[in-house]
Amino acid sequence: MYIYTIQAMPGQKAKFEGDTSVKYEVKRVNTEIAASKKGRSEIIRTGLEYEDAMRLIDGFNNMEGK
Numbered sequence: 001m002y003i004y005t006i007q008a009m010p011g012q013k014a015k016f017e018g019d020t021s022v023k024y025e026v027k028r029v030n031t032e033i034a035a036s037k038k039g040r041s042e043i044i045r046t047g048l049e050y051e052d053a054m055r056l057i058d059g060f061n062n063m064e065g066k
Contacts, residue, residue, distance in 0.1 A: 002028040002064065004057045009046060017050075024053045028060075 005027050008014045012022040025046040033040045045056060 001031050002060070003031060004028050004044075004060055006050070006053045006057065020050060023047045024050055026053050026056055 006024050007027060008019075009023045009025055014022050014024075023046070026044045026048065027041055028044055029041045044060075045053070048056065
């Protein structure tokens with residue numbers, strides 16, 4: 001199972017959630033891999049607007065049946 005998160009791109013700081021002045025990246029964490037192991041998280045997409053990132057996460061959650 002994966003957990004998806006949205007984070008501001010490195011070097012950018014969002015003043016509030018959904019700040020349109022910065023770009024975001026979508027990461028996913030594989031919860032089936034132990035926390036101490038490498039390769040547990042990966043960057044899926046970078047350089048997205050907040051709304052596009054949210055749509056991407058919603059799409060992944062719908063595909064996985066969450």
